């Protein structure tokens with residue numbers, strides 16, 4: 001098979017790529033030359049700025065979004081014997097942290113339109129052992145926060161929002177993170193705001209922040225004559241000033257990043273046009289321009305049997321375009337099958353997990369790039385009608 005002409009003349013377009021400006025690179029250099037490269041003044045400054053952004057709520061930074069979520073569960077008092085209800089369509093971290101604190105993950109199926117956890121099924125999965133809920137704002141689109149927090153209040157449950165993908169998202173005008181219970185963000189390389197690796201947690205009050213700070217660094221607390229004690233088995237989860245310098249540079253641009261991603265998403269919808277879904281059998285994401293930050297632009301492929309997605313991704317790669325999939329259903333991984341989960345339990349998640357594809361979406365992308373992606377998708381799904 002000969003590669004299409006476009007692959008020969010255009011550079012490869014990845015599905016995601018971080019944008020780090022020269023000012024940020026210089027700021028990292030300053031940290032490296034300063035003699036203080038671990039947690040210090042930059043981390044403090046970053047946490048202050050984040051706290052102001054989230055309406056003055058306490059914010060702590062961490063070395064990953066996974067650490068952030070695990071410590072959120074510990075702060076919420078979740079442990080052995082507790083159940084936590086979550087979605088099977090997420091990165092494995094969402095469920096793995098529940099196991100890490102000794103609790104039991106309980107999955108509920110997703111809603112096929114938003115692809116987030118279905119809140120009716122979430123409520124149906126609550127038992128007397130349920131202690132907390134972990135909704136995921138997939139692709140940056142928030143779950144219905146009014147309904148979520150009404151359910152949590154009705155059953156007296158803690159909420160740890162997996163807002164890893166939702167920095168810059170809003171719920172009816174309010175920033176995700178500026179309200180609610182414990183809200184966890186990731187700053188991993190592909191996220192809208194990155195520190196290379198990292199995360200932050202928005203908490204309710206100074207007491208929770210002090211507890212999270214102890215879990216973050218070996219359980220160390222200031223007390224006694226020598227000013228140090230350890231009173232719980234904390235770990236090593238702190239962010240360095242090198243990471244925080246990247247975060248400060250990224251944070252300064254976050255509104256422009258969100259606006260550009262929204263414009264790219266609008267262009268995707270305009271170029272696919274009203275007839276795309278019926279002509280291709282594929283499904284576009286919800287055209288919600290009020291709430292999400294467009295972390296990912298995902299389509300659901302028409303089901304053409306086993307290998308549908310692999311064939312599509314390969315055909316896109318032949319056209320010089322990278323794609324990804326987010327995510328394979330967690331309950332079908334062997335770790336979770338061994339705990340009693342099996343095929344057929346969450347049919348919507350299983351279908352979406354098999355057929356979802358992430359198209360390119362990142363800050364340095366142009367409208368021309370969007371047009372190139374749309375032309376490639378249409379040539380595969382509509383004109384050729386063979387994904388393999």
Ligand SMILES: *Cc1c(COP(=O)(O)O)cnc(C)c1O
Nearest residue numbers: 064065066091093164186187188
């Ligand atoms: C990125 C991500 C995480 C984990 O964050 P890390 O920083 O990679 O540990 C968790 N949940 C979701 C939905 C994510 O996208």
